[in-house]
Amino acid sequence: MATPSRLQHDRPFTRAQLKASGGDVRVLRRREYVQVFREAWIRSDAIDADTRIRAALLIHPEGAFASHFSAARLLDLPVPDHRFEHVTVRRLKDRRERPELKSHVTRRRRGLTTVRGIPTTDAITTFIELAGWLPLVDLVVLGDALVERFDIRPERLLRACRASGDYYAKAAARAAEYVRKGVDSPMETRLRMLIVLAGLPEPVVKVQIREDGVLKRRFDLCYPGIKLVIEYDGRQHAEDTVQWERDLVRREELDDDDYRILVVTAKGIFREPEQTLARIRRQLIKRGMPDVPQIDEAWRDHFA
Template identity: 40%
Template sequence: MHQVFTRKEALAAGIEGRQLRGRRYRALSRGLYCRADAAPSETQIVAALLRKLPAAEFACRQTAAVLLGAVVPRSSVVHLGSVERRSSKRDDVQLHWYRKPPTLTERGGIDVTTGAQTFADLSTELPFVDLLVLGDSLVQAGAMTIEQLAETSFDHRTGASSARAVAGLVRAGVESPYESRTRLLLVSAGLPEPLVNHPIRDDTGHVRRRIDLAYPEFKIAIEYDGRHHIEREGQWRSDIRRREELEADGWIFIVLTSRDIHRQPADAVSRVADALNRRGHPTSVNHVGWRRHFAS
């Protein structure tokens, strides 16, 4: 029997209703169960819902993004799609109708909308910053390429111009949502776009480390320091040593935290602009630009 199963599947397997209400099993949602000691994955839950709801044919939107390995704001419901106009009576499922069959791929035996299709679907509802995080992470997860995204049409969608603008900012090699957010903060403030995960090599060509965001021609490095560095103390200490080595080689390091991005974006932008000015690249800040996407 499946890891996550419906009541109908349980009864067919000889599990009685009173047993489902006992200690050996637990209800995940209406009509969906698993063993009490199980930790079902998102894929297993979605697969069970697709079996339970004949009108649903594939996963889409936020649910598709998660199954594709991308970063997206969590949704309180599972998003499923159909090419027939149907509705769901379940409060944990939102069923979306597609006039034309969308392009699909497979994850864990489940049909899901492709990365480019998922990006296009969510372009009508996600804020600019979250949509950029989604696009960067879809590329990083191998769910789509920048070329595939460039071929995606937004012409008949609400906010099409904004979606095209985000698509034009999606980059390969972005390894965290804060790299996406920081890059957008700097670019929307009128600063030059930094390179993503720039490699620093030794004399033999071996990569000594990668810098989250960099202006290599000016030897300016911008890195995000999150709590995970503290949780992995060995890696954190190694990063500090390598940073000291690069500073001795003339690099300026600007270290940002979540507070800088969410609460003090003006200060973060000014620190980077000051570094560019010190390195001989005249830079002024467009404070109107970054405020469209970040709270001041």
């Protein structure tokens, strides 16, 4: 019984392609073949992170491209898990409806790029498209990662959003106003957004302290004028003795220079945000920041 060619082993293929290569469709009954979508198959040992979007594009006409959540994943940008693959086509008749597959249609111009041979919307286009799918904080998480990964200035992202005629461009522009350069992680973004949406002064991102031109310290979130550092601790080195000892030495040095480090964990963002905000506000006042506002309850709309 003839089997698909080596190329088709590595990538999704259709029944028609299998027949055209001289293969026998009965091989698809074998355990080593997996149906990705209706009409799209692949060998189980060839499945990788790109398999589903390759299969989704395979069953669409030429000119289709990955978009939305699928594009974000291809671009290695942080988005919540999403069960659907997203493909955009130019004509209504080119849509292909399948379970766990979302076909979009647009005649608007789209910024496109290619990742591992897969056509996809570029980073800014993906950000604008996802404004219709993501809540504000998740969209800012995406934007912070986008400007860092692709070396795009936040001002450029904001201009693109404001110039866009897309339906969700206004929501994209709102999120882009909060995007900052130099953010290292999604949790750092979430912590900063918790502070800002509560109406407290925004901490400065990526503060660097230099002495004689040499970098001495670097803070992810900081209020330099009052020497208050807000630090997210993911506990990834809770069992790392060497890192723990380094952290102790670092904090002792900061104490000597009159810095105050306020450490926030995931629990303080997801389970106890109100207590976290109270801690930060108390330290702002204690360290002499003028006119610290009361906490704005608007943060509750974004941090359930």
